[in-house]
Amino acid sequence: xxxxxxxxxxxxxxxxxxxxxxxxxxxxxxxxxxxxxxxxxxxxxxxxxxxxxxxxxxxxxxxxxxxxxxxxxxxxxxxxxxxxxxxxxxxxxxxxxxxxxxxxxxxxxxxxxxxxxxxxxxxxxxxxxxxxxxxxxxxxxxxxxxxxxxxxxxxxxxxxxxxxxxxxxxxxxxxxxxxxxxxxxxxxxxxxxxxxxxxxxxxxxxxxxxxxxxxxxxxxxxxxxxxxxxxxxxxxxxxxxxxxxxxxxxxxxxxxxxxxxxxxxxxxxxxxxxxxxxxxxxxxxxxxxxxxxxxxxxxxxxxxxxxxxxxxxxx
Amino acid sequence: xxxxxxxxxxxxxxxxxxxxxxxxxxxxxxxxxxxxxxxxxxxxxxxxxxxxxxxxxxxxxxxxxxxxxxxxxxxxxxxxxxxxxxxxxxxxxxxxxxxxxxxxxxxxxxxxxxxxxxxxxxxxxxxxxxxxxxxxxxxxxxxxxxxxxxxxxxxxxxxxxxxxxxxxxxxxxxxxxxxxxxxxxxxxxxxxxxxxxxxxxxxxxxxxxxxxxxxxxxxxxxxxxxxxxxxxxxxxxxxxxxxxxxxxxxxxxxxxxxxxxxxxxxxxxxxxxxxxxxxxxxxxxxxxxxxxxxxxxxxxxxxxxxxxxxxxxxxxxxxxxxxxxxxxxxxxxxxxxxxxxxxxx
Numbered sequence: 004x005x006x007x008x009x010x011x012x013x014x015x016x017x018x019x020x021x022x023x024x025x026x027x028x029x030x031x032x033x034x035x036x037x038x039x040x041x042x043x044x045x046x047x048x049x050x051x052x053x054x055x056x057x058x059x060x061x062x063x064x065x066x067x068x069x070x071x072x073x074x075x076x077x078x079x080x081x082x083x084x085x086x087x088x089x090x091x092x093x094x095x096x097x098x099x100x101x102x103x104x105x106x107x108x109x110x111x112x113x114x115x116x117x118x119x120x121x122x123x124x125x126x127x128x129x130x131x132x133x134x135x136x137x138x139x140x141x142x143x144x145x146x147x148x149x150x151x152x153x154x155x156x157x158x159x160x161x162x163x164x165x166x167x168x169x170x171x172x173x174x175x176x177x178x179x180x181x182x183x184x185x186x187x188x189x190x191x192x193x194x195x196x197x198x199x200x201x202x203x204x205x206x207x208x209x210x211x212x213x214x215x216x217x218x219x220x221x222x223x224x225x226x227x228x229x230x231x232x233x234x235x236x237x238x239x240x241x242x243x244x245x246x247x248x249x250x251x252x253x254x255x256x257x258x259x260x261x262x263x264x265x266x267x268x269x270x271x272x273x274x275x276x277x278x279x280x281x282x283x284x285x286x287x288x289x290x291x292x293x294x295x296x297x298x299x300x301x302x303x304x305x306x307x308x309x310x311x312x313x314x315x316x317x318x
Numbered sequence: 319x320x321x322x323x324x325x326x327x328x329x330x331x332x333x334x335x336x337x338x339x340x341x342x343x344x345x346x347x348x349x350x351x352x353x354x355x356x357x358x359x360x361x362x363x364x365x366x367x368x369x370x371x372x373x374x375x376x377x378x379x380x381x382x383x384x385x386x387x388x389x390x391x392x393x394x395x396x397x398x399x400x401x402x403x404x405x406x407x408x409x410x411x412x413x414x415x416x417x418x419x420x421x422x423x424x425x426x427x428x429x430x431x432x433x434x435x436x437x438x439x440x441x442x443x444x445x446x447x448x449x450x451x452x453x454x455x456x457x458x459x460x461x462x463x464x465x466x467x468x469x470x471x472x473x474x475x476x477x478x479x480x481x482x483x484x485x486x487x488x489x490x491x492x493x494x495x496x497x498x499x500x501x502x503x504x505x506x507x508x509x510x511x512x513x514x515x516x517x518x519x520x521x522x523x524x525x526x527x528x529x530x531x532x533x534x535x536x537x538x539x540x541x542x543x544x545x546x547x548x549x550x551x552x553x554x555x556x557x558x559x560x561x562x563x564x565x566x567x568x569x570x571x572x573x574x575x576x577x578x579x580x581x582x583x584x585x586x587x588x589x590x591x592x593x594x595x596x597x598x599x600x601x602x603x604x605x606x607x608x609x610x611x612x613x614x615x616x617x618x619x620x621x622x623x624x625x626x627x628x629x630x631x632x633x634x635x636x637x638x639x640x641x642x643x644x645x646x647x648x649x650x651x652x653x654x655x656x657x658x659x660x661x662x663x
Contacts, residue, residue: 027343085499206515207507207633230631241514242345242377243631258504260434270517271380 005232042163046156047122047144053164054141057116060165063102064121065090066293067145070161071119074170080205081113090289107134115140117164122146147294149235151182152217154294174296181299185223185306188313192225196250199229199277201239202292204256204265208239216298217291224306225313226251245272251309252277257288284308323597329612333390336616340386340623345630346377353378353455380517388516388524389622390615392577393587395528397614398607399570400588402535405542405603406566407473412589414574417480417567418456420583421487423575426452428491428505432498433518443523445508446579453575454568456487461567471560473549510635511582513622520580530609531573538566539603546601586640587614590648597651617644 041053054094062068065094068087071077074217077093088095098113102121110118111134118140120132132142143164148154155175162171198221203209211217212233221228229247230237256262266272266283277283286308291301306314342353351367358364358373366375403412426448437444460480461471468475495502541562544552552559574588591614592606599605618640625639 203503203507206512207510208514233631238632240345240626240631240633242626245373245377245381246346247631248373258501271376274376314473 032069041166042160045143045145046160047146049144051141051143053143054116057165059113059115059117061110061113061115061118063089063100063105063119064145064147065289066147066157066295067119067121067161068094069293069297070158070174070295071165072164073174074165074167076165076167079165081115082110087211090293105131107132111135111138111140117141117143119143119161119164129292149214149216149294151219151298154216154298155179157294158296178299179295182223182302185302185314188310188317189223189225189306192310192313195225195227197227197229197247197249198253198309199239199244199249200256200286201252201256201262201266202236204254204262205241206261207270208241208244210238210239211236216294220298220302222286223302224309226309228231241271245275248275249277250280251282251284253284253286253308254306255286255288255291319552322599322605326605326609327608329349329616331608333612333616335392336619337386339424340389340619341378341383343627344377344382345627346374348374355508356548375655384518384521385513385516385622388521388581389513389619391521391524391528392581392584393618393621394532394611395524395573395577396584396588397591397610397620398532398535399574400614401592401603401606401610402542402566402570403588404424404592405546406563406570407477408546408548409473410593411589414457414478414567414570415583415585415588416477416484417460417571418442418484419453419571419574420578421484421491423449423453423578424443424505424583425456425487425491425494426507428494428501428507431501431504431508432494446523446576449579450575453578454571456483457567457575459483461564464561469560471563475531476563508582511584511637512633513581513636514626514633516580524576524580527576527605528573531569531576532607534569535573536604536607538562539607542566542603542607543601546603576652581636584618584637584640586637586644590644590651591617593648594651597654643649 039253041055043050045051045253058079059078059081060071060076060210062071062080063084065084065087068080068083068091071080072091072093077091078095080094082098082100083091083094085099086102088099094209098109112226118132118135120142122144130136130142130144132140133302136142144290145157145160148157153176157172158173158178159168162168162174200210200217201208202217210230212228212230212235214235218228220291229249230239252266254262254266259265263283263285267281269278272278286301286304290297290304303314342348342350350491352370352374355364355367355370359366359375360379400413403414403416404410406412427445429452429548430445430448437447457480460483461476463483464475464479465471469481495505512639541552541557544555544557545562548558552562577584591610595606595610595613599609618636621639621643622636624643625634625636628634
C-alpha cells in the first residue's frame with residue numbers, strides 16, 4: 004500500500020517536472036575551471052565528444068537558449084525548441100521543434116555540431132535523441148539544476164562546451180555579485196517573514212520544500228519557507244496552506260489571468276495574515292522557473308517585494 | 319427481509335459515521351469541542367471561543383465541511399448512474415463515461431480554457447457549466463446517432479456509437495492540447511479531478527441537481543428491474559423501451575455531467591459500486607439505487623479523506639485513490655461471489 008502510494012506520488016511529481024520545466028537532481032560534474040579544454044562528460048554523466056570547431060548549435064530548452072544569448076552566440080544557433088522564442092525573442096525566425104516529440108530527421112538535416120537538450124526531453128525514460136547520437140551528432144544533456152550552485156555549474160558548462168570559458172566565468176561572477184548583495188542584507192534580517200510560494204494555483208496548489216533553488220532564494224533574502232520541512236516540489240493541501248498562515252504569499256502562476264487577484268479572493272483564506280495585509284505578489288514566471296543566471300532577477304524581485312524597506316537601496 | 323432492513327440501517331449509520339470522521343480529520347487537527355463551537359457560531363451566531371483562531375474556523379467550515387459533503391454527493395451520483403447505466407444497457411462495464419460524458423466535458427473545458435471565454439453572469443461557474451453542457455451534449459449526440467442507425471435502439475448500438483464518439487471527441491481534445499501547449503497544465507489538472515477548492519456555493523448547486531436526480535431515478539426502480547431481464551420481457555409487460563432508455567440515459571448523463579463539471583473526472587466508483595451493492599443487497603432496484611447512492615457517497619468521502627490526509631501537507635489525486643482502494647476491494651467482492659456461486663453449483 005505504502006509503495007503504491009509512493010508510486011502515485013512519484014507519478015504526480017514526475018508530472019510536475021514536465022509541467023514546470025523543473026527536473027530531477029543532477030550529479031555534479033567536476034567543473035574544469037582551470038582548463039580551457041572542452042568537457043568530456045555532459046551534466047547527466049554521459050561521455051561526449053565536442054568537436055573542436057563549433058559553428059552550428061541547437062538549443063532544446065529555453066533556459067539553455069538564454070545562456071547562449073548571454074554568451075553572445077545567438078548567431079550560431081540553427082534551431083531551437085518551440086518554447087525558446089517566448090523567452091528569447093531573437094530566435095523567433097529559427098526553425099523550431101517540439102521538445103517532447105522532435106522531428107529527428109529534420110534535426111539531423113541541420114547538421115549541428117552540438118545540440119543542447121534538457122532533462123525534460125528524456126523524461127519518458129529512453130534517450131529520444133539516440134538516433135541523432137548514432138548519426139554522430141554531439142548531443143549534450145543538461146538536466147535542470149535544483150540548486151543555485153548547480154545553476155552556476157550549468158552556465159559554466161554551456162560556456163565551456165562552446166569554448167567560451169571566460170564568458171561563462173563572467174556570467175557566474177556577475178550572478179554571484181548580485182546574490183552577495185542580497186545575502187549581505189538578507190543575513191542581517193532578524194524577524195524573518197514566512198513565505199508560501201505557489202507555482203500552481205488552486206485547486207492543485209504546488210509549492211516546494213528543501214532542495215530547490217527557489218527555497219534557497221527565500222532563505223537568501225532573509226525569509227522562511229513555510230514548507231521548509233518538505234523536500235522538492237510538493238502539492239499543497241488547502242488546509243495546510245491556511246494553517247501555515249504565511250506573512251507573504253508569492254506566486255509565479257501565469258496560466259491564469261490574475262493569479263494575485265485569485266489568491267486574494269479565495270474563500271476561507273480571508274483571515275490569513277498575507278491576505279489581510281494584501282501581501283500577495285507575482286514573481287516573474289520565466290525568471291523564477293528557468294534554471295539559469297536569470298534567477299537572480301527573480302531573487303531581487305522577491306527581496307524588494309517581501310522587504311521593500313530593507314532592499315530600498317538595492318539598484 | 320428483516321436482515322435486509324438491518325443491512326440498510328447499518329449502511330445509513332456507517333454513512334453518518336464516515337461523514338463525521340471526514341469532517342473531523344484533516345491536515346490540521348481540530349478539537350471536537352472547537353468543532354461544536356464553530357457549528358454554534360455558524361448556525362446560531364454564538365461567538366467563537368476566544369482561543370480559537372479565525373483560520374481554524376475557516377478551515378473547518380469553509381474548506382473541510384463543504385468538501386466532505388461534496389465528495390458524498392458526487393460519489394452518490396456516480397454510483398447511482400453507474401448502476402442505472404449497467405441495468406439499462408445490460409452491460410456490466412457500462413457507465414455514463416462510456417457514452418462520452420467525460421471526454422465531452424473535457425473538450426468543453428479545454429475549449430474554454432484555450433480561448434479564454436467566460437459565460438456572462440456565471441463567473442466561477444462558467445467552467446462547470448461548459449463541462450456540463452458538453453458532457454451532456456456528447457451523450458445526447460451519441461443517442462441520437464444511435465437512433466438514426468437503429469430505430470429500436472439496441473444496447474450494442476448505443477454502446478458502440480458511444481465509444482466511437484467518445485474516442486473521436488478525445489482525439490479532438492488531444493489535437494487541441496497539442497496545438498496549445500501553454501494551457502496544458504490547467505486542462506490536465508482539471509482532468510485529474512479534485513475536491514480541492516469546493517465551497518458551499520458548489521455544494522448548493524450539486525445538492526439541488528443530484529438529490530432530485532437520484533430520487534427521479536429511484537422512481538423508475540420497477541422499470542429497471544424489468545429491463546435487466548431483457549428487452550423482450552420489458553416490451554411484453556408494456557414498457558416503451560426506446561423512450562425509457564432515452565429518459566434514463568439522459569438523466570444519468572445529467573447527473574454525471576454535473577459531478578464531472580465540478581470535480582473533474584473521477585473514475586471507478588461508477589464501475590464498482592453497482593457490483594458491490596448488488597452483491598450485498600440483492601438485485602431489486604428499489605433498494606439497489608438508494609444503497610448505491612449511500613455506498614458511493616461513503617466510498618468517495620473516505621477516498622477524499624485519504625487523498626487529503628495521507629501525505630499531508632500534500633495531496634494525492636482523488637482518481638488515483640479511488641482506484642487504489644477500489645480495485646482490491648472490487649477484486650475481493652468479485653472473487654468472493656465466484657467462489658460462492660461455485661459452491662452452490
